[in-house]
Amino acid sequence: METRRLRMLVELSRLGSMRAVADMLGATTSTVSQQIAALADEMGTALTEPHGRLVRLTPAGRRLAEHGVTILSAVETARHDLAPGSEPNGTLRVAGFATAIRAHLLPVVSALTTSHPRLRVLVREHEPAEALRLLSEDATDLALTYDYNLAPAAGDPVVSSTALWTAGWGLGVPVQAGAREGTALEVFARFAGHDWIVNSRNTADETVIRTLASMAGFTPRITHQADSLDLVQGMITAGLGVGLLPLGTPTCAAVHILPLTDPEVRLRSYAVARHGRLDWPPLALVTDLLVRRSATGQHPAPPTGTDPGEPPQAP
Known part of the structure; x- marks a missing residue:
């Protein structure tokens, strides 16, 4: 089974249309359709069925997509588990809202320049929806997001969220x-x-x-x-x-x-990553340091001129 085809099926279950999957993966709609049809041939059962002008997953398609999340996570884990316990190194891409970056991530990055000089952190400022889109497109490794207790973010089986601070x-x-x-x-x-x-x-x-x-x-x-x-x-x-x-x-x-x-x-803040990558040393290290920083109550009052995701003080 080609994991590329399986990922297309998983993304179809999440996004709901072939075109959306194609746009996200940088492919054509016909390519996505052909690959999912090939996957159906491999499995010996129909995975999609017409639904108006679109398609939807059959019960078998939904079940395979559920397995697909686990399978793709296992593949990612294997990919990043070649050197377990190795020193965190390489490039970690982080997208998040301004306060999380300024008040939490930047102090962590500054400390890492001394403790882990081989680890480089690339930073992009984005609101939660933008950061999560980058995460789904594999254009970032870690998304720093927030929601409210009265407006909880929708769950996504492809990602894992680690709670940080509340305010x-x-x-x-x-x-x-x-x-x-x-x-x-x-x-x-x-x-x-x-x-x-x-x-x-x-x-x-x-x-x-x-x-x-x-x-x-x-x-x-x-x-x-x-x-x-x-x-x-x-x-x-x-x-x-x-x-x-x-x-x-x-x-x-x-x-x-x-x-x-x-x-x-x-307000509730989170560090969000894709399943299967949580044990990657650079991602695990930075996430752990952000959790520790949140636990110590290091939440300075926000200066003016910043985004509404500002945490004012320790909860």
């Missing part, structure tokens, strides 16, 4: 609106008539806002987008609306952050 969030409002606190639903209800500001590169905080607003009995009027905490504060100061901000964020004099409780809003 509480509140609602940034104009100081003149008053500092009266309450439950999250009470706070949201007080600002039902305001415009709302959301992230321009990630939909997670908009999901949180819409979820809490729905629970509070209204539909939020979302009008502005920004992925800079400094810009969000500037919009609030200018009277353009209210928006989520990390608790503990240094604020300007015109902005106040109201805590959100019952339910609370917590």
Whole structure:
């Protein structure tokens, strides 16, 4: 069985269309179709069936795709297990959101220049969806991502997530609106008539806002987008609306952050890698160092001008 064909089937089960698989793998749709048909011949059973203008996996196709995740993981493990226990070396590609890179990854990279000089880390700044896409395309080895407890990220059987830190969030409002606190639903209800500001590169905080607003009995009027905490504060100061901000964020004099409780809003950060590569020495080392750094509570308050994924302080 050719693992290339098996990977196409696994990606078809995840992406849902031949064209999407072809785009991800840099192949043509006809090539993907031919390879999956050849795999079906090898297995002696149909793996796909027509579904409108597309195709979908048959029960046998879904079952083989499930086996495929395990098989491809085993292949990756074997590939990176040629020298078990060897000194981490080579190039590790990391894609992640700005805070995770600046406050956590960069200190780790600086330490590695002395402790593991043969290991090189390449860094790319991306929001979670962008970083996970790069991971699925094998264009990065480690993705640093986040979600919220009220907007959990969808699971993906092809990857494995390691929890890092968490951080509480509140609602940034104009100081003149008053500092009266309450439950999250009470706070949201007080600002039902305001415009709302959301992230321009990630939909997670908009999901949180819409979820809490729905629970509070209204539909939020979302009008502005920004992925800079400094810009969000500037919009609030200018009277353009209210928006989520990390608790503990240094604020300007015109902005106040109201805590959100019952339910609370917590950002959760992760180190994400593909199955089968978790034992690769460079990836295992950097992931372990990030976990240790998170466990020590080294989460400085975010400066202004950074992305909304900023953790304000140790949870």
